[in-house]
Each structure stands twice: as C-alpha cells, then as structure tokens.
Amino acid sequence: MGLRGRLFRKYALLLAGLVSVALIANGLLDIWFSYREQRALLVRIQAEQAAAAAARISDFVKEIEGQMGWTTQMAWNTWDIQQRRLEALRLLRQVPAIAQLALLDASGRERLKVSRLAMDVVGSAIDRSGEPAFAAAMVQKVFHGPVYFRVESEPYMTMALAGARRDAGVSIAEVNLKFIWDVVSQIKVGERGYAYVIDADGRLIAHPDMSLVLSNSDVSRLAQVRAARGGGAGHGLQEEPVDGVRGERVLAAHARVTPTGWFVFVELPVAEAYAPIYASIKRAGALLCGALLLAILAGLGLARRMIAPIEALRGGAEGIGRGEFSRRISIKTGDDLEALGDQFNFMAAQLEESYANLERKVVERTQQLELANLAKSRFLAAANHDLRQPLHALGLFVAQLRTRLESAEREHVVERVETSLAVLNELFDALLDISKLDVGVLATNPVNFPINRLLERLGATFAGAASAKGLALRIVPCGAWVRTDPILLERVLLNLVSNAVRYTPQGGVLVGCRRHAGTLDVEVLDTGPGVPADQREKIFGEFVRLGDRDGRGQPGLGLGLAIVQRLCYLMALPMTFESALGRGSRFSVALPRAPSQVGHHERPTEPALIIDTSVQPVVVVVEDDALVLEGMSGLLRSWGCHVVPFGSAKAALADVSLWEGSPPDLIIADYSLPEGKSGLELIATLRSAFGGEIAAFLISGDTSPDRIREVRSSGLHLLYKPVTPMALRAMLVRYLKVGRVSIAPDIRSEQLTV
Numbered sequence: 149m150g151l152r153g154r155l156f157r158k159y160a161l162l163l164a165g166l167v168s169v170a171l172i173a174n175g176l177l178d179i180w181f182s183y184r185e186q187r188a189l190l191v192r193i194q195a196e197q198a199a200a201a202a203a204r205i206s207d208f209v210k211e212i213e214g215q216m217g218w219t220t221q222m223a224w225n226t227w228d229i230q231q232r233r234l235e236a237l238r239l240l241r242q243v244p245a246i247a248q249l250a251l252l253d254a255s256g257r258e259r260l261k262v263s264r265l266a267m268d269v270v271g272s273a274i275d276r277s278g279e280p281a282f283a284a285a286m287v288q289k290v291f292h293g294p295v296y297f298r299v300e301s302e303p304y305m306t307m308a309l310a311g312a313r314r315d316a317g318v319s320i321a322e323v324n325l326k327f328i329w330d331v332v333s334q335i336k337v338g339e340r341g342y343a344y345v346i347d348a349d350g351r352l353i354a355h356p357d358m359s360l361v362l363s364n365s366d367v368s369r370l371a372q373v374r375a376a377r378g379g380g381a382g383h384g385l386q387e388e389p390v391d392g393v394r395g396e397r398v399l400a401a402h403a404r405v406t407p408t409g410w411f412v413f414v415e416l417p418v419a420e421a422y423a424p425i426y427a428s429i430k431r432a433g434a435l436l437c438g439a440l441l442l443a444i445l446a447g448l449g450l451a452r453r454m455i456a457p458i459e460a461l462r463g464g465a466e467g468i469g470r471g472e473f474s475r476r477i478s479i480k481t482g483d484d485l486e487a488l489g490d491q492f493n494f495m496a497a498q499l500e501e502s503y504a505n506l507e508r509k510v511v512e513r514t515q516q517l518e519l520a521n522l523a524k525s526r527f528l529a530a531a532n533h534d535l536r537q538p539l540h541a542l543g544l545f546v547a548q549l550r551t552r553l554e555s556a557e558r559e560h561v562v563e564r565v566e567t568s569l570a571v572l573n574e575l576f577d578a579l580l581d582i583s584k585l586d587v588g589v590l591a592t593n594p595v596n597f598p599i600n601r602l603l604e605r606l607g608a609t610f611a612g613a614a615s616a617k618g619l620a621l622r623i624v625p626c627g628a629w630v631r632t633d634p635i636l637l638e639r640v641l642l643n644l645v646s647n648a649v650r651y652t653p654q655g656g657v658l659v660g661c662r663r664h665a666g667t668l669d670v671e672v673l674d675t676g677p678g679v680p681a682d683q684r685e686k687i688f689g690e691f692v693r694l695g696d697r698d699g700r701g702q703p704g705l706g707l708g709l710a711i712v713q714r715l716c717y718l719m720a721l722p723m724t725f726e727s728a729l730g731r732g733s734r735f736s737v738a739l740p741r742a743p744s745q746v747g748h749h750e751r752p753t754e755p756a757l758i759i760d761t762s763v764q765p766v767v768v769v770v771e772d773d774a775l776v777l778e779g780m781s782g783l784l785r786s787w788g789c790h791v792v793p794f795g796s797a798k799a800a801l802a803d804v805s806l807w808e809g810s811p812p813d814l815i816i817a818d819y820s821l822p823e824g825k826s827g828l829e830l831i832a833t834l835r836s837a838f839g840g841e842i843a844a845f846l847i848s849g850d851t852s853p854d855r856i857r858e859v860r861s862s863g864l865h866l867l868y869k870p871v872t873p874m875a876l877r878a879m880l881v882r883y884l885k886v887g888r889v890s891i892a893p894d895i896r897s898e899q900l901t902v
Contacts, residue, residue: 168440175436179429186425187399194337194401194414201331201343202403202412203860208245208327209408213290213309214882215243219251219319220311221881229260229270236262247304248322254315256282276320281308285318292408295325295353297362302326303353305408328354330593332412341416344393346373348409352393360393367393372400376411389418544779547873592633592719596742599630599661599668602638606645606659613649620656621649628661628668631742632719640715643708644672644735652676655732662736671736679727688713765813765884770794770830771847772822780816783873787880797825801833811838814883819848819855819866828862843883847871 219235236249240262248263256277261269276282284291285308293306303325310318328345332354335343345354350368355361367373371390392398398415405412476496477489607623614621641659648657655675662669679687688709716723716737727733767789771777774795781791792812794800815834817827831844845865848855859866865882867875 171436171439175432175439179432182428182432183425186428187422190416190421191399191401194341194399194416195403197335197337197343198401198403198412198414201335201414202405202410204331205328205345205405205410205412206407209292209307209405212243212245212307212321212323214878215239216246216249216307216309216319216321217881218878219249220309220316222311223313223315232260233262233268233270236260240264245324245327246321247324250276250320251317252276252282252320253317256318259317279320281306281320282318284308285310285320286314290407294349295347295351303328303361325353332356335414337414337416338420340420341414343412343414345405346411346413348377350377353410355393357394365393372402372413372415373411376402376404376413392417543870543872544776544783544876547783590636590718592636594632594719595634596629596631596745597634598745599626599628599670599739602634602641603659603661605638606641609642610645610649610657614657617649617652618654619649619652622656622658622660624658624660626661626668627744628663629742629744630668630739632721632739636715636719637721637737637739640712640721640737641670641672643712644737647708648672648674648676648733652732663741664738666741668739668741669736670739671734673732673734675732678729678731678733680729684725684727764788764790766790766792766810767814767816768792768794768800768812768834770797770800770815770817770821770827772796772818772820776818780876783876784880787877789880796823797821797827797830798823800830801837811840811842813843814880815842815844817844817846819846819850819859828859828864831864845879845883 216239219232219239232251236251239249240246247265248261250258251260253259256275256279258269258272258274258276261272281291281293289310291306291308293308295303295305298304305323305325306320307323308318308320310316332343332345333356337343342356344352344356346367347353350366350373352361352365352367355365368377370393389397390400392400392415397418399418399421400413400415402411402413404410476493603623603626607621610621645657645659652674653676657675658671658673660671660673662671712735713723722738724736724738725733765788767784769777769780769784769791771780771793772795777793777795781793784791794803815831817830819827821827821830827846827848831842831846835842835844845867846859847867847869848859849869855866865879867879
C-alpha cells in the first residue's frame with residue numbers, strides 16, 4: 149500500500165508539474181507576443197489614417213494649383229480684361245475652396261480681383277509687388293502662405309501661382325481651409341482618439357477642439373512634433389507613449405502634407421489604447437489559472453489508474469485526436485476502465501459518422517458560397533463596367549459634336565445625346581443618394597446663408613423647362629438668411645421644383661417663402677392635377693410614380709420624393725404636403741432662420757470654354773472599348789492633337805519599333821486592358837522601350853480603395869469614368885504645358901468652343 153501511494157504521488161506530481169510548466173510558459177509567451185503585436189497594430193493603423201488624411205489634404209492643395217494654372221497661361225497683352233474676368237469667375241465656380249482671386253501683372257499691379265465675399269474690382273492697379281506672395285511666386289513659381297483666420301471662425305491660406313512666362317503675371321488666391329477640418333473631424337480613433345494638423349513652424353491649424361486652434365497654440369515642444377519636423381519622412385510611427393496636445397500620454401503617428409510642409413498627427417490616449425491589451429492579458433491569465441487547476445485535477449485522477457489500461461486509453465485517445473475514428477480500444481479489466489474503453493469506442497463510432505456527414509455538408513456549403521460569391525462578383529464587375537462605359541463615351545461624343553457643329557441636324561443629335569446622358573446621370577445621382585442615405589454615410593454641415601441665392605439658382609435651372617411646356621414659373625425673392633446645409637437643401641428644392649414642372653400640364657409653378665417666428669417656410673406650389681388621397685402616403689416610396697392604378701403612369705424615376713423625405717429627416721427639417729385633385733399641390737419645408745448678413749454675391753454664369761492649339765502634340769490612346777476609343781480620339785484631334793489609337797496593349801507594344809527616336813508626348817491608357825496586362829504595366833513598358841520619362845495618366849471605372857492606392861504609389865494620376873471633356877482638357881494642360889509641346893489659347897489660330 150505504501151508503494152502504491154508513493155507511485156500515485158510520483159505520477160500525480162510529475163504529470164501536474166509538467167503540464168503546469170508547459171501551460172505557464174506557453175501562456176506567458178502568448179501574452180507577451182500578443183501585447184507587442186497589438187501595440188504595433190494600433191500604431192500602424194494610426195499611421196495609415198494619418199497618411200490617408202495627409203494624402204487627401206495634399207490632393208486638395210494640388211488640385212487648386214492645377215485649376216489656378218489656367219489663369220497664368222498667357223501674357224496680359226494677349227487677353228481682354230473681360231475675358232480674364234470670365235475665366236476667373238469660372239475658376240471660383242469650379243473650385244469652391246477659393247474665396248477670392250486676384251490677378252497681378254508682371255510688375256505686381258492688381259489688374260483684376262473677384263471674390264465670393266465682396267464686389268469684383270477691375271483695373272484697380274494697386275501695387276502689390278511688395279507682398280511676400282507676389283515676390284515668392286515670381287521666384288519659386290508657387291507660394292503657400294501661413295494659415296490665418298477670417299473673423300475668428302474659418303482658416304484661410306494665401307496661395308500664389310506664377311506663369312511659365314514672366315509676362316503672364318501672378319495669380320493670388322485666398323483659399324478656405326475648412327475642408328481640412330472636415331478631413332480631420334472624420335478621423336475616428338477609438339473613443340477618445342483624435343487627429344490634428346500643424347504647419348511647418350509647429351503651430352496648430354486644425355484640431356477637434358477649436359479653442360486650441362483659435363488661441364494660436366504652439367505644439368513644437370512635443371516629442372512627436374520634434375521627431376516629425378526633424379526626420380523629414382513622409383510618415384512615421386511613434387511606438388512608445390509620448391505627451392499629447394492635451395497633456396495626457398498618447399500613442400502618436402504622423403504623416404507629411406506635401407507641398408505645404410504641414411504634418412497630420414493621429415493620437416490615441418494610452419489608457420484607451422492599452423485597455424484591450426490589458427483585458428486580453430487578464431483573460432489569458434484567468435484561462436491559464438483554470439488550465440493549471442484542471443491540469444492538477446487531471447493528474448490526480450489519471451494517476452489513480454496509471455497501469456496498463458491507461459496506456460491503452462492514451463493510445464486510443466491519441467488515435468481519435470489524429471482523426472483515426474475507425475480505431476477501437478480493447479480493455480478487459482471488468483471495471484470502470486473497461487466501461488470507459490467501451491465509451492471511447494462508441495464515441496469514436498459516432499464521431500466517424502458525424503465527421504463523414506460534416507465533411508459532406510462543408511463541401512456542399514463551400515461550393516454554394518463560392519458560386520454565390522462568383523455570381524455577385526461578376527454582376528458587380530459587369531454593372532460597374534457596362535454602366536460607366538456608355539456614360540464615358542457619350543460625354544466624349546457630345547463634346548466632339550459641339551466642336552464641329554455644322555447643321556441643325558447635328559444640333560438635334562447633340563441634344564438627344566445630352567438628354568440621354570442627363571437621364572443616366574440623374575439615375576446615377578438618385579441611386580447614389582438613396583444608397584448613401586440608407587447606409588447613413590451622409591453628414592450635414594449647417595451654415596448661415598441667404599435663401600435668395602438658392603432661389604435664384606432654382607429660377608435659372610428650371611426657366612427653360614417651364615417655358616418649353618408653356619408654364620409660368622415664378623420665383624418670389626426673399627432677403628432672409630437661414631441656417632442649414634445649403635448643398636442638401638438645394639438637392640431637396642431641386643427635386644420638389646423638378647416634380648412640379650414635370651407633373652404640371654398647364655398653369656404654373658410658384659416658389660416663395662413664408663416668415664414665422666424663428667423659422668422660414670420655403671413653399672413650392674403648382675397647378676397640376678394633384679395627388680389622389682389613396683396615393684399620398686406611398687409617393688414618398690422608392691420608384692413610385694403617379695398613375696391610374698399601379699402608380700407608374702407618369703414620367704420620371706420615382707426617386708425624387710424619397711430622397712426629399714430622407715434628406716429632410718437627416719437635416720431635421722419639418723416638411724408638410726397638401727394636395728387637392730384638379731387644384732394642384734403644395735410642399736413646404738421649415739428652415740431655422742439666421743441673422744441677416746451682407747457681402748454675399750451672386751454666382752456667375754459659367755462662360756463657354758475657349759480652346760486652341762498652336763502645335764500638334766502626339767498622344768497615344770490605349771482603350772479596349774471601341775466607342776470610348778473613337779470618342780476620345782475625335783475629341784483630342786479637335787483640340788489639335790495627333791492621336792495614335794490602340795484597342796489593346798498588344799497592339800500598342802507591337803508598334804513600338806516604329807516609334808524609335810520619336811516617342812509620343814503623352815500616353816492615355818485605360819487601367820483594365822484585355823490580355824491580362826494593366827495600364828500601369830503598359831505605361832512602364834512603353835517608357836522603358838523609349839528610354840525616357842513620358843507624360844502619362846490612367847482612366848478607370850474601378851473606384852476601389854486598393855486600385856486607388858496602387859495607382860497613387862506609382863506616381864500616376866487617375867481619372868474616373870465618366871470623364872468630362874473639361875477634366876480631360878485640364879489633364880492635357882497639366883501634362884503638355886512644359887517642354888517643346890504646349891496647349892494654350894491663341895487668338896490668331898482657329899478657336900474651338902466646347
């Protein structure tokens with residue numbers, strides 16, 4: 149009995165000790181590696197967010213520079229001042245961030261100033277040659293001034309751009325940087341994480357806490373700021389905790405904003421960052437303690453029967469653990485061990501049967517999921533390609549026909565194509581609006597603005613359509629100011645007035661305002677047929693159009709009122725609807741009023757774009773869609789380019805030998821090409837074949853984040869289908885304005901109007 153007791157204690161302690169040591173070592177290693185990996189993962193995520201924000205801010209600045217480049221293409225003595233003014237007004241309309249634009253001649257005298265906040269000034273001749281913006285731009289071509297605040301509310305930056313020719317002068321723009329605040333405010337890092345932007349001197353220019361920005365806070369003393377300013381890297385990781393802007397310990401990551409020299413920082417408090425790690429450690433510790441306890445109890449239990457049957461059980465258990473479910477254990481002891489062996493055998497038989505059924509079910513469901521995913525992928529790819537391609541081709545053909553208008557028949561064709569394009573764009577916009585509202589990605593940006601500005605745009609938009617139907621469209625002016633999101637409100641009123649004009653056969657449409665205490669009701673009334681009582685609820689549904697029975701008898705998409713209702717709900721604007729059969733309908737939207745202000749201006753009418761060419765650059769176009777290839781080639785030829793079109797990468801590469809010694813001036817390639825070669829690979833191959841750096845950019849219908857990152861890392865620019873002629877021409881000016889090739893207006897050569 150003493151020997152048996154010693155043997156029991158020996159095996160019990162040995163088994164419990166070995167299992168405990170293994171569990172403790174494994175648990176500690178898992179905890180350590182998990183801690184380091186999770187901390188590194190947190191910092192990498194912050195770095196990616198900072199890099200993404202910096203890239204968006206850089207694109208914002210570079211896009212403004214590209215648009216301003218239009219105003220510095222020609223010398224002052226070749227353009228009439230009114231033509232300059234029209235170009236400047238067009239720039240303000242296309243670039244909402246530019247609040248004011250001043251055009252200076254080569255001597256530094258102000259020749260023209262247009263503004264969103266003041267009256268335009270023509271020919272003031274004010275000497276601004278002593279301003280840093282003018283002096284720096286004349287030397288460096290581009291100047292980015294320090295950030296300042298207008299009325300202590302919105303940040304602005306002075307940006308100046310000089311022309312390639314000295315007599316072209318300098319364009320100075322006051323740029324509203326509130327879009328940078330939008331980028332920073334959208335970055336969410338945990339519950340209390342935040343992002344902020346500093347300038348090159350370490351001054352805070354964007355932060356969720358506006359008081360820190362308005363107090364002109366200097367954060368250059370912070371360790372992460374010193375590291376960023378001293379390192380000069382594009383982005384960096386700060387794996388060890390540092391002091392944050394608010395004085396608490398944080399994990400920080402940064403990215404550099406080019407070309408302004410700013411930095412974007414993303415910080416997360418250490419307490420919050422490490423909370424999941426500490427919780428994971430506690431859970432791992434609890435599991436380890438439980439495992440140790442179970443190991444000791446198992447050792448005590450197994451040691452009691454540490455004779456031959458245990459070896460048989462161990463061998464059988466190992467076999468079952470390896471998946472040998474057909475294996476059986478043979479124990480003949482006549483006690484509980486034998487019963488246990490029988491149970492093992494029974495369990496193995498059931499596992500064998502269950503495993504066979506499970507494998508069959510897994511195979512079947514895996515095949516179903518693969519088929520479903522394949523079908524979904526094919527549908528999305530086809531829809532993305534087949535819907536974008538015709539839009540892209542239509543836009544190019546319209547621009548081409550406009551430039552070569554010769555007869556009334558061609559004008560009729562252009563109008564039909566434009567109508568089709570407008571319908572497709574309307575469907576796209578409506579579907580995208582509905583999708584964004586459904587998933588909740590739209591956010592409101594309420595500001596104070598005069599309601600009359602929006603009313604004037606409504607009148608200009610629908611005057612032609614109302615006149616064509618013989619309707620009287622009356623827009624009653626109103627001098628009140630309101631506070632809401634002007635972009636979303638304009639979308640609401642555009643849908644309401646569009647429906648009123650569309651569904652009113654005779655009579656007229658009235659748009660006016662009714663003042664109340666604290667609110668302003670914008671009302672849209674029509675003399676249409678009215679809405680039957682049984683259809684007044686469902687007209688706010690998707691794809692619902694009024695009809696005799698099925699609700700689909702009237703023209704239109706049936707999405708306008710659905711969008712209106714959801715936008716009003718998003719902006720918290722009460723909306724009422726009244727209708728009487730044979731007497732018309734009335735829609736009313738209640739807006740919160742704001743104090744009246746002065747200094748706003750009307751939006752100018754966009755002038756026609758004048759394009760001309762004095763030389764004939766060689767442009768290679770590679771596009772697998774025949775319609776798109778034909779439309780783009782024709783448009784480029786109408787702008788004076790010598791176009792070499794190819795329908796595939798193989799065809800383009802086959803003719804490389806014919807171009808030796810005379811490379812093209814520009815390559816335009818679709819990203820997705822047949823034969824498995826992408827536009828990126830084609831451009832790299834052509835550049836290698838010609839032995840030099842050739843200007844090139846890509847066009848694609850794929851807007852996935854992976855595709856955008858891939859193209860951005862290559863250094864090429866990417867346009868998304870459908871590409872407008874204006875965007876295409878802007879790229880030509882950007883890439884063909886230096887060297888031996890130029891595309892610029894010239895009053896002595898043939899003028900083409902798009």
